[in-house]
Amino acid sequence: MTNEKTLPENLRGVHFHFVGIKGTGMVALVEILNSRGAKITGSDVSEHFYTDDVLDSLGIKALPFSRSNITPSVNYVIYSSAYSAEKNPDLIEAASRGIPMMLYSEALGAISRTAYSCGVCGVHGKTTTTGLCGTILEDLDLPSQVLAGSVIASFGNSCTMTSPLCKSSDHHYFVAETCEYQRHFMAFFPQKIILTSVESDHQDYYPTYNDIRDAFVDYIMRLPHGGTLIYCADDKGACETAEIARSKRSDIRFIPYGEKAQGDYSLKIGKVSAGKHAFSLACTGELSIRVPGDHNVRNAAAAVALCRELLAEDKKNPADYTKKIAASLEKFRGGKRRSEIVARAVSPCGQEIIVIDDYGHHPTAVASTLAGYRDFYRGHKIIVDFMSHTYTRTAALLDEFASSFSSADSVIINKIYASAREDASAAPVTGKILAEHTAKKHPDVTYAAEFEEAAECALKKLSVPSGPKYPDGYVFVTMGAGDNWKAGKLLLEKLKNLGCEVKL
Incomplete structure (x- = not known):
């Protein structure tokens, strides 16, 4: 076992x-x-x-x-x-x-047994939420270690954060991103859990929504007597999962966060201004983050909730730390492949190009992330290069993927990035089929199977003025869990070869 x-x-x-x-x-x-x-x-x-x-x-x-x-x-x-x-x-x-x-999952579980451990889980937002937790905890007087599933800029471009207080304390708090795939998180020993979202994904392992939902329920059941579930009240799947868990375990503390939540972590999402996304929680008042998207505001709310609950666990008054938490949130700049700004460049016609790489690989994440960019970069025209990850996911969610690009002005679709466990020749879907379905719902879709072709296509689009609707230039996004970040790299090389300014 x-x-x-x-x-x-x-x-x-x-x-x-x-x-x-x-x-x-x-x-x-x-x-x-x-x-x-x-x-x-x-x-x-x-x-x-x-x-x-x-x-x-x-x-x-x-x-x-x-x-x-x-x-x-x-x-x-x-x-x-x-x-x-x-x-x-x-x-x-x-x-x-x-x-x-x-x-890996077993070793992470073994480490979790040696500390007061908290697991961050959900179909979307695990890495960002974990990164936000670590960014806050680094500034609090709690001995803590945090492990995220990607390099986090505010961790000093590391995957982990270790508080200096750990050196002088035998007891410490451990917060880790925990993965639902193949029930890997079942090896973890959590005292508290953040649940960001639950919906159908990893169809190769969880053929139905109920299969993946029940895995999250089973993970929640690993909480000890009196353990805590912090869940997103704005996510239908998270709410359903929490209710099932509640019916099984009345001893668990259920703490909701979000716009639909009641209590301390009731959320009001504010406006984007001067590179900040404002929001407020009932228990803290006004806060803000510097990364785009309402989904990231919810991730920040989850992180604040966990950190405040840990302060209370440590016999500290969370209200005394509101200013520190607010300052910490503004330090967060995202993670590797999580709305990561990889370069800023100048187009052949002299306009700004912001080049972003993002790991979004599920229709919900694609749609919410692009919507966040649309709000955050209002004066920029958005071009997205998307590489779908796994044939099983693409086939199961084909219509959802095709409808997920409405916030982008132009869409480039690559070939599908296959899992090593898949037989691509037997798949009922291809990148071209995804592009054809997307073209039925979006006015500007190009299929470019290979990255060289995609980079050429992007360069052609970026060489035309963005127009009066978008006076600030362009945002070019490579999105997906494959390796189409290479298309962005090729694009930057082509811009350099044309004599355009590129700042990495």
């Missing part, structure tokens, strides 16, 4: 070898274990990822996969679910030596 995996309380000098060390979650775990004094080695493919920069900062170099990586000093092996214990040489050698092996 995954919930039986344990680690020593004192990790100083314990040697962990990571297989697939460049994965974002794996790197975050490396940072946590490194901060606790563990010795780290790891292996992965040679291709360069942005996580290499995090590993470099820790003095860790990813080795090629090899049985020789498993030396006598290795105490534990942690591996990504992308690698097979029967095929990967590191894992084969570790098994032959009888070295304890854990999946």
Whole structure:
């Protein structure tokens, strides 16, 4: 059973070898274990990822996969679910030596047992909400560690935040992004949970909405007696999940947040002005964030709720920290591939181009993120290059995807980014089919299967003045859980070659 995996309380000098060390979650775990004094080695493919920069900062170099990586000093092996214990040489050698092996999710669960742990879950918004929690907690006098599923700018371009107070305290709070895919979060030991959203996703594992909803219910059931669920009252699926959990466990504290919520975390969403999105909570008054979208305002409300509840758990008065929390929120600048501004450039006709990369890969996330850009960048014309992730998701949500681009002025659709678990040749849908369906609902859609073609298409559109409706220029967005960020990179290279100014 995954919930039986344990680690020593004192990790100083314990040697962990990571297989697939460049994965974002794996790197975050490396940072946590490194901060606790563990010795780290790891292996992965040679291709360069942005996580290499995090590993470099820790003095860790990813080795090629090899049985020789498993030396006598290795105490534990942690591996990504992308690698097979029967095929990967590191894992084969570790098994032959009888070295304890854990999946990433199991290791995260083992770490969660050593602290007062809180899990952030939901189909959308997990990473941003976790990043917001860490940005606030860093400024509070609570010994805390936070693990997000991506690099967070306000963490110093790291995946984790470790409060200096952890060094002088045996007791600390641990907040982690916890993933619903294949029920990975069932290895986690939460005292409190944030639930942002529940709807159909990961159709390869959860064929129906009820399947994924019930997984979230089961996760909530892992709360101890008197545990806390903080859930979004504006999300139908989250509310339904909370009600089912309430019918099973009357001992759990249910704390809603959102515009439809009653109580401390009743939310009023304000206007966007001067690069800030204003909002207010019943318990704090006026607050603001510097990232776009009503969905991110809700994520901020969830983060404020958890941090205030942790202050109360620590016998502190949350009201005394309102100003600190407000200041912390304004420091948040998003995460890697989460509305990340990767460059600012000047178009061939002299207009501003803001180049953004975003991980949005579900129709709800695509629509809400683009709507946020439309509100935040009102004077800019929006061009989105979208690469759908997995054939199963695209097929199951084809009509929803086709209807999700209304806030963009121009849409470019790439080929589908397949999961390693899929047989693309047997799929009932393609990127071209998605583009054809989208064209029935949007007036400006282009199918560009490859990134070179997409970059050329974008350059052509950006070379035309944006018009009087959009006096400020353009926003160009690469969106999806695939690798179409490469289309943005190619576009920037083409702009440079034309002599246009590009600032990364």
